[in-house]
Amino acid sequence: MCNKFKNVTHCLFDMDGLLLDTEKLYSQATQEILDLYGKTYTWDVKVSVMGLQTQQVAEAIVAAYKLPISWEEYAQRQRERTEFLMTEAELMPGAERLLRHLHANKIPIALATSSGEHMVEIKVTHHRDVFELFHHRVCGSTDPEVKAGKPSPDIFLIAASRFLDKPDPSNCLVFEDAPNGVQAALSAGMQVVMVPDKLVTEEMRKGATQVLKSLDDFRPEDFGLPPFPTIG
Ligand SMILES: O=c1[nH]cc([C@@H]2O[C@H](COP(=O)(O)O)[C@@H](O)[C@H]2O)c(=O)[nH]1
Ligand SMILES: [Mg+2]
Numbered sequence: 001m002c003n004k005f006k007n008v009t010h011c012l013f014d015m016d017g018l019l020l021d022t023e024k025l026y027s028q029a030t031q032e033i034l035d036l037y038g039k040t041y042t043w044d045v046k047v048s049v050m051g052l053q054t055q056q057v058a059e060a061i062v063a064a065y066k067l068p069i070s071w072e073e074y075a076q077r078q079r080e081r082t083e084f085l086m087t088e089a090e091l092m093p094g095a096e097r098l099l100r101h102l103h104a105n106k107i108p109i110a111l112a113t114s115s116g117e118h119m120v121e122i123k124v125t126h127h128r129d130v131f132e133l134f135h136h137r138v139c140g141s142t143d144p145e146v147k148a149g150k151p152s153p154d155i156f157l158i159a160a161s162r163f164l165d166k167p168d169p170s171n172c173l174v175f176e177d178a179p180n181g182v183q184a185a186l187s188a189g190m191q192v193v194m195v196p197d198k199l200v201t202e203e204m205r206k207g208a209t210q211v212l213k214s215l216d217d218f219r220p221e222d223f224g225l226p227p228f229p230t231i232g
Helices: 023-035 043-049 054-064 071-088 095-104 117-123 154-161 179-187
Strands: 010-013 109-113 136-139 172-176 191-194
Touching: 010 154, 023 043, 023 071, 043 054, 054 071, 071 117, 095 109, 109 154, 117 136, 136 154, 154 172, 154 179, 172 179, 179 191
Parallel strands: 010 109, 010 172, 109 136, 172 191
Antiparallel strands: none
16 A cells, blocks of 8 residues: 655654643633623634744734734733643643653654743643653744744744754654644645644645544554554
8 A cells, every 4th residue: 555645753743732722721811801802712813823923923913803902912911811721731632642652662752832931831830741752842932043933934944953863854744733833834844744623624724744633543654653552
């Protein structure tokens, strides 16, 4: 049987909405701010900001809802609300099993999140052992080398270059939930497994190398990675 996917050697993981169930918490915090102005955080705006850096998200929301505040003020309010909420972030189904499996099989893995370093620390409060499996973390909103956020390829190219053996992008597999993140991975010349929210349209899934309902459905052997051990 011919495999339509190319073998890879390294994996890069998005965090929000992919490894951690934080997108619903962002929606909650955003809606609380918009409530003050009688506005509703709608899916079309939400999906357009998913994966962007903090400043870009704040600018987009202030513009979309014509809020009478600066992006800095918006970002400050979002941070105040999310700092509390995100300590309770839960792992997405299949995330821990996949990360532990890749790590146990010595497949180099890295985190490539648009979130800033401080927020990443808060989000991993209850999952430190799992997030320590990564060779390194790239935190887009605070990393001086990451100039442009997703959908630009910068974050994934920088994440790849920080592995000791500096793999070619074509040998890296990205895991993403957001259309902006999928575009970033493709622009970086990488294959990308997309695990989208149910509301992401067919059109927005186009281009992804593989689309899955859950990380639990991922078959490492599709990409030349060691398969999960069979039970029994
Ligand atoms: O409704 C929202 N979704 C997502 C974000 C943003 O999502 C990023 C998470 O990125 P990633 O999925 O690359 O880990 C955070 O920096 C945050 O700014 C947000 O602010 N609001
Ligand atoms: Mg994400």
